[in-house]
Amino acid sequence: MKISSYSPIGIFDSGIGGLLIAKEIKTHMPNECIIYFGDTKNMPYGDKSKEFIRNHSIKIASFLYKKKCKAIVIACNSITSNALDLIQKEFYKKILIFNVIDPIVKNKIFLSSKKIGIIATPATIRSNFYQKKIKKYFPHLEIIQISTALLAVIIENGFEKKKINSIIEYYLNHFQSIDTLLLACTHYLFLKNKIDNFYHGKVRLINIPKIVVQEIKNKLLENNLLCLHPKWNNPTVFYTTSNSISPFFNEQVRILFGEKILFKKYFFNLF
Secondary structure, rough: OOOOOOOOEEEEEEOOOHHHHHHHHHHHHOOOOOOEOOOOOOOOOOOOOHHHHHHHHHHHHHHHHHOOOOEEEEEHHHHHHHHHHHHHHHOOOOEEEEOOOOHOOOOHHHHOOOEEEEEHHHHHHHHHHHHHHHHOOOOOOOOOOEEOOOHHHHHOOOHHHHHHHHHHHHHOOOOOOOOEEEOOOOHHHHHHHHHHHOOOOOOEEHHHHHHHHHHHHHHHOOOOOOOOOOOOOOOEEEEOOOOOOOHHHHHHHHHHHOOOOEEOOOOOOOO
């Protein structure tokens, strides 16, 4: 399959979470074409089995590969922690594969941390992926992980301020004297300001989109695949799997991208 700098970047997530990664790509690589895939029918992935996550994620990655993407970004922690090895093996030396965990766990920002908290989906916590990866690079760190099962669904459907604040408080009160917090689900990035307010700025929240997208940009440059010139009439395309797009998903797409966008419905049984 022939790819070039003009080929699109494929991004996929169980739903809305990866939109913030896509937005960061558009901000720092404005000439790139993006194909976004949200498996909204089956979200959240955080409560699914490892087998389910692997089966569905390889289908989505294959779909994006057939769309002639030059790179695929796994913008989901549950997928990365449970299916990264499978996706990497399938597309080894075919296209670039990125994820939202590896650029974070090796980042030097942890050198100044002593005790970090991680909030993530049940699937990510069960995998113990973060624990193993972070300890590999920073064995000095004390790590506390909490499964926050309710958050992804609430965020996907648009959160009520009073309800979400009480849920955030309930979860974060489990942490004792942490200096850094890792939002280990891209859905949770929509709550970054609320979580920062909870801690009054005294706990460092890692800027995940910035770190991840910087690595993507660097790798595209290294491989002469960064798009340096805009392509005419090149709308961002969004694929979803549910019968209808949630109002919050639709609203966030328009807020974040503010451009011509194209929604398409995709059925797995047509794959």
